[in-house]
Amino acid sequence: MDILEKYKNILIVELNKSYSNEDLSNISFEFPRDTSHGDFSTNAALVLSKKLKMDSEQIFLEVKKFFEDSGDFKDIVLAKSGFINFFVKDYVLHDFIREVLKNRENFGKKDLGKGEKINIEYVSANPTGPLHVGHTRGAVFGDTLANIFDFVGFDVCREYYINDSGEQIRNLAKSVYLRYLQNFSDKEIVIPDNLYPGEYLIPIAKKISDEHGEKFLDKAESDWLDFFMKESISSVMNIIKSDLKSLEIDHDVFISEKTLLEEGHVNKAYKHLEDKKLLYKGNTNPPKGSKKDEWSEKQHILFKSKNFGDDEDRVVKKHDGQWTYFMPDIAYHLNKYERGFIRMINIFGADHSGYIARMKAAVKAVTNENANLEIKTCQLVRLSRGGRPVKMSKRAGSFITLKEIVNEVGKDAVRFMMVSRKNDAQLDFDFEVFKNENNDNPIFYIQYANARISSLIRNSKEKLGRDIEDKDLINADLAFLQNENEKKIIFQIANFPKVIEQSVTFMEPHRLSYYLRDLASSFHQYWNLKIDNKRIHILDKSEMDLSLARVALLFAVSITIQTGLGLLGIEAIEEL
RNA sequence: GGUCCCGUAGCUCAGCAGGAUAGAGCGUCAGAUUCCUAAUCUGAAGGUCAUAGGUUCGAAUCCUAUCGGGAUCACCA
Structure with a gap:
């Protein structure tokens, strides 16, 4: 069902018989842009005559012979430029169209994957709020990629990593707690800068008030924090899942950082690195532009990521014994490997591109270079409406959410929009265009x-x-x-x-x-x-x-x- | 300053593992409706592929340097 591939295979197989010592990877077989150059063309004569110091005419005659017996061609000619041009008989094309009609939705399928397991991790947004436009591109990109991998015969696992541990989650819980207090007070509550101001937390607090009443009022933080973390994460994850659903994105696996910690995966991965002598006690330099006095000179545990292509060694355990965010991530990728994934793909936002080298280094280290992690980044999306940029400020929760854009232009338009540019190019989009019902859209x-x-x-x-x-x-x-x-x-x-x-x-x-x-x-x-x-x-x-x-x-x-x-x-x- | 991404028509961008005369949409100008969906189509104008070197039969594509735009730098995630 792939005409091009069919004839290219013949060409390469035949050439291999005579020129098995030569590198044939440069030999093309394609549809020429200009129809006067035939239906197919190959550079074989050009490439081989050069390499073998042979007359291109001679190679042309050989190539011609490969194809003559089939009777599929009206004419095969050597062009002045050195390309060999093929003119195919009509029935070849007609047979092809009939194949398409017979195969229907299977047309275009190829078994490139041969059932190979592949793990595609995308979105993995922190469970601190609804998805916004910044997440949307990676979400659609990852999901579309997964669809295509699936189509060509890979055994695809779509995965989401939940960062449900650490300071940000405590802040989330505290934010919800403030909203909860508000339910029992007439006084306006001020939300501090480091907490989350979004109004989506109000219903979460309301639910807690409804179900548990005043139980958490006037209690010490230690009495309510765990409960509020748990409730907040599960509620926010429900929001996120519903956001994804509005784009018909459906992950197979959600993996929780907290669970990885509790089940000992992080300790295990740490020990793994330790056993391989890839850890040491040391110091790091303060980041550029930061104040010296905010920098502690204490000794941390670092992972030798430089050994695997990173340009700095990275802290995995802080001086106070706390993990950095990096260590659970390492454990997570070891866990992927242990679940049988040799090939992993992660989709990152461009703002995380600085994280690529260390993550790849970690996967190499922890899998003895057996697994391959590929990371694709998505650049920023800038939205405009009728030519005017849509301002996006995270302050006061005024960012544009995924749901807003889906509600405004619809799922199909959003999905198309997000993959209608190369992933590593920035994306400017005007909402209005996708509401038009004409050629612009x-x-x-x-x-x-x-x-x-x-x-x-x-x-x-x-x-x-x-x-x-x-x-x-x-x-x-x-x-x-x-x-x-x-x-x-x-x-x-x-x-x-x-x-x-x-x-x-x-x-x-x-x-x-x-x-x-x-x-x-x-x-x-x-x-x-x-x-x-x-x-x-x-x-x-x-x-x-x-x-x-x-x-x-x-x-x-x-x-x-x-x-x-x-x-x-x-x-x-x-x-x- | 280091690293990553980008630089192609007025604008937004494609350009297939290096191939033959550089492509599309929008915008501009000029046209098409006895029509199965004109919500569409046709034609024209529009280019030093950022710049300078290099690699080779051949470069928008690969390499090096420079310039311009963006992202990023952690003991945050």
Whole structure:
């Protein structure tokens, strides 16, 4: 089902017989941009003639021989530039489209993963408040990536790490406690700077008041803190899960830092490092720009992350015996390894990019370099509305939440928006664009294409005087398709498996977004096509065979759009 | 200052593991509606791919340096 791959394999296998000593990895086999360069082209003659100091004509003749027997080609020529250009017979393309129609939602699938377990950790936002726009990009990026990995045969585990331990959680609990006190007092309560001011804590406090009354009033902190931490975390995690649900993001596993601590995983990982002699007592330099007197000269326990490619050794245990945030993270990744994950992917916000080197170092250390951690970062998102930037300040909880954007433009638009740029490029987005129902709005444009194709099937009775069924499409005689636009669309569909493969190997789902937009564009062009200055009618009673052939082709487009949108987590709409 | 990301059309961005004449949307200008969804389409104008070197048959793509923009620096997460 991947034409390109099929012929490339033949080429490489055959070349290997004669030139097994040569590195053939530079040899390409692709759809040339310019149709005058044939249907496929390869640089094989160019590359090998150079390497072997052979005449390129000679290599060309050899290559030509590989393909001649199949009878699939009209012509194979050596271009002046040195490329070998292949002109394929029509039936090859028609057979391909029939394969797409038969395979339906499985078109584009490849077994690249062969069932390999892969762990993708994304979001992992601290449970101190609802998700905001900053989390959204990583959430959608990670989820889309997971979809694509799953599609190509990996055994994907989608995971969320809950940082439910440490100072921030105590602060969360204290913030909720203040809101709780407010429920029993007329006096306005002031929330200190270091605590969380968000109003989402009010219902949490209300629930505690309702269920436990005045039980925690006038009590020492030690009497209520644990309870408030527990209640707050579980309530905030419910908010977060509901945020994720609004984007149809569903993690398989939530792992709690607190649990890792309680079950001894952190101690175990620490001992692990100790046994390998990767820990030592020492000091660190104060960070640039900080005041010297705020810096304690006490001795901490450091992990030799420099041995594994980091540029500093990192503190794992503070002088007072407390863990740093880093140590549980190490334990967590050891735990992933122990659960059988050799391959792990983490999605970080760009503000955590400084953390990449130490995390990779830790995974190497703790797994004896057996596991591979890959980290993808998502750059910032800047939202605007009608050309004006949306101000985002964390003060007073006035940041834009994930829910607000989903409510404003809808799940599909948000998902598309977040993967419509390369992950490591900054993202500027105007809300208004995604509310438009026109060409400005790419998600609309793609859905419109699919809706138009669906309308053909719906209208077939009226326009052709008969219903179109699956077997009509599969049996359609595609030789009736003789138009350049039709050929262009066939090649575009044929490129889908490659786009999928690249999205996986580069971990760049945005490629899929661009692909779908381009495919939709070719479709819309075709829809408006004029021959002899007259608009074509796809459904034309007087040209039944041609009509069926056209619908068959467009149905293959629809299949591709639906699969692509599905991977992006977006509905394919049949009627607007 | 160190590290990471970015720099391609007026704007927002693609550019496939180095390939043939650099692409799309928006915006601008000029057009298309006896039509199955015009919520669409066609055409035109628009480029020193930040700059300078290097690698090679061949560079927007790889390497080095410089300039510009952003993020980050912990005994916070």
